[in-house]
Amino acid sequence: MTQERPALFKDLDPSARLLMGPGPVDVYPRVLRAMSVPMLGQFDPEFTGYMNETMALYRQVYRTTHEWTLLVNGTARAGIEACLGSLVSPGDKVLVPNFGRFGPLLAEICRRVGGEVVTIDTEWGTVFELDRLADAIGEHKPRVVALVHGDTSTATVQPLEGVGAVCREHDALLYVDATATLGGMPVNVDEWKLDAVSAGLQKCMSGPPGSAPISIGERAVEVVRKRKHIEGGIQPPGYVAAAGAIVGSNYLDLGMLIDYWSPLRLNHHTESTTMLYAARECARVVLEEGLDNGFARHRAASGALRDGLLAMGLGLFGDQAHRMTNVTGVFIPEACGDGEGVRSEMLHDFGIEIGTAFGPLRGKIWRIGTMGHVCRKANVLRCITALDAVLRRNRFEAPAGAAVDAVYRAYGDDGRTGMRNRGAKDE
Numbered sequence: 001m002t003q004e005r006p007a008l009f010k011d012l013d014p015s016a017r018l019l020m021g022p023g024p025v026d027v028y029p030r031v032l033r034a035m036s037v038p039m040l041g042q043f044d045p046e047f048t049g050y051m052n053e054t055m056a057l058y059r060q061v062y063r064t065t066h067e068w069t070l071l072v073n074g075t076a077r078a079g080i081e082a083c084l085g086s087l088v089s090p091g092d093k094v095l096v097p098n099f100g101r102f103g104p105l106l107a108e109i110c111r112r113v114g115g116e117v118v119t120i121d122t123e124w125g126t127v128f129e130l131d132r133l134a135d136a137i138g139e140h141k142p143r144v145v146a147l148v149h150g151d152t153s154t155a156t157v158q159p160l161e162g163v164g165a166v167c168r169e170h171d172a173l174l175y176v177d178a179t180a181t182l183g184g185m186p187v188n189v190d191e192w193k194l195d196a197v198s199a200g201l202q203k204c205m206s207g208p209p210g211s212a213p214i215s216i217g218e219r220a221v222e223v224v225r226k227r228k229h230i231e232g233g234i235q236p237p238g239y240v241a242a243a244g245a246i247v248g249s250n251y252l253d254l255g256m257l258i259d260y261w262s263p264l265r266l267n268h269h270t271e272s273t274t275m276l277y278a279a280r281e282c283a284r285v286v287l288e289e290g291l292d293n294g295f296a297r298h299r300a301a302s303g304a305l306r307d308g309l310l311a312m313g314l315g316l317f318g319d320q321a322h323r324m325t326n327v328t329g330v331f332i333p334e335a336c337g338d339g340e341g342v343r344s345e346m347l348h349d350f351g352i353e354i355g356t357a358f359g360p361l362r363g364k365i366w367r368i369g370t371m372g373h374v375c376r377k378a379n380v381l382r383c384i385t386a387l388d389a390v391l392r393r394n395r396f397e398a399p400a401g402a403a404v405d406a407v408y409r410a411y412g413d414d415g416r417t418g419m420r421n422r423g424a425k426d427e
Contacts (some may be wrong), residue, residue, distance in 0.1 A: 016372065017347070020383050021355035022152035022367045023180070024202035024209055025374045027278075031207050042271050051261060051271065052282060057283035061182065061205075062197065062215045064189035068254075069215040070261040073272045076179040076200025078175070078252060079104035079212025080225045081109055082137075083175050083196045086224050086254035087144055089245045090114030095172075097121075097128050097165050099158060100151030101358040102177060110146060113248055124360060125318035125329070127158045134166045137216040144173045149187065150180040153358045155329040155367060156318050157185065164193025173220055179203060182213070183286045184298040184326040184371055204298065204326055206372025207282040211275040216254065218416065220341035228255040234267055242358050262289055298325045301370040301380055302409035308384040309408035312391070312398035317365045326371045328358070330365065335395040338363035350386035377411050 014056045014092040020026045051070075059069045072079045084106065086272050088094055094108040094115040099122050107117045118140045122128055137145060150157040160176065162371050167174040173195040184204030189197055198214040201207030216224070227244035230236075247253040251269060259266035286294055302325045306316060317329030334337035339356070343366065346352045355367035370380065384403045391398060 010317075016351050018350075018352045018379060018382060020153075020369050020374055021353050021381065022203075022369045023371065025206055025369055025371045027208055028206045028282065028373045029284050030285055031278050031281045033049075034277045035220070037277060039273050042273070043265060047273070047276075048265060048270075049115075050276060054276060054283065055261065056278045057280060057287065058213045058215065059229045060287055061213070061283050062187055062189045063161070063191065063291075064215050064217075066189065066217050067085075068221060068258055068261070069213070071271075071276060072198070072212040072214055072252065072257065073210075073269060073275065074198065074212055074252075075209045075299045076177075076198065076202070076212050079198030079200065079214045080106065080177055080179075081249065082212070082252040082254055082257065083214060083216065084109050084115075084144070085113045085198060085249050085252050086227065086247050087173055087175060087205050087220055088113050088115040089143075089227065091116060092143040093118060093140060093403045094144045094146055095120070095136060095140050096146045097133060097136070097158075099127055099154065099156060100124055100148065101153035102119075102148045102151050106146040106148065106175075106177065107387070110144075115144070125156055126157055127319065127322045130159070130162045130166070133163055137166055137170050137172060141170055142172050144175055146175045147177070149176050149178045150185065150324045152180045152317055152324070152327045152355075152367065152369075153361065154326040155324050156322050157181065157324045159322065160188075160192045160194070164195070167195075168193060173223065175220075180324065180327065183282075184296060184375075185295060185324065186291070189215055189217075195374045201279055201282050203369075204375075205282040205286060207278045208275075211272065213279060213283075224254045224258065229253065230256065230259070230266070231391060276291070295325070298370065298375050300411065301375045301377070302326060302328055304377065304407045305368060305370055305380050305384065307406040307410045308380070308403040311402040312384075313390060314398075326369060328368045328370070329361075329365045330368065332366060333391070333396040336391070339366055342387075342394055344368075345390045345393065346386055349390070350382075352383055352386050354383070354387075377407075381407055 072082045084424045094110040094117050096119045110117050120136050164174050175196045176194050182199035196216045202209040228242040229246050260268040262377045315331040336342050357365045
């Protein structure tokens, strides 16, 4: 009997895509190149030097002086769980304001680690006024307030100015999920008094998912130290664990992660070499452009996209005064049903991915991302042109040429000559 040869499958050869959903997005070419450089051992002095450089770079990206600004191996959710799992002890009260799909995620994580969760809610597409947050913090007196900054499910950004100060008045820690905003909108950690913040690479930082930059301040570090635990195989002589409740996860224990990233280099996990290279290069690309320049590029691209969508006769979802500058929610025309046919044609005919939606918005809006490397005039024009063509094939008639003309106007281009009036580089 002849033994069947095991299938080896073909070489990886993914189809060319322009990723204009709410994330992940196309990766900066420099980041892809950085991921191909040779491996180093985790305690090689060159590698630990790269670790220190990465910490310094992300202090700049987060606009903070927090010493413990480091990476958690894993996607953005690993950073969320590391922060909340290390800050929330069993029985701690946690306030989670919900304004989209990701508030309930924070609430679930806090419940899983034993937190007593209180939620307040607002309609999807709206945000919380500072007074309402302050009233809830004063009423419930939480140990931790867990708040999403930009929620891609609603393309809405929650203002953070003043929230940290209110938390400190009531001795509460403020944790913020900045996954969808870091690199594309200001995340002013020190100015806004954020005690802990986490993000990922796959959105405005335009890297691959798999590494989560976090930053924690001294108020949060004090809580972590009270739960400090060193695993048995590496405990020094005479070691005595801290009195606080041990963190439920070994891998996501911030106390042990801090020791690993500190000059102690106390063995914990094996740092993902390739992902550290990627995270380091993402930060270098963003900082070389200049944070404010990058924010302006994201504002310009989303503004041009929205002008094009409106010119097509489409409606924009949500409170436009608090919209994200990197994700746009657009109502699906009635003629297009749940919009999945349009998304499929955009992907298979034009190679462009746009996003569906969650929960009460599923089948009602598309979400279009303009983030990181994708956030360029050429891509906005490609997306608008393709969407116009596909909508016509799906019984929605837009004014001919109006959308493209609107994008050109938004970028300050003279339609007669094709020359920029502003003279600003669009990339």
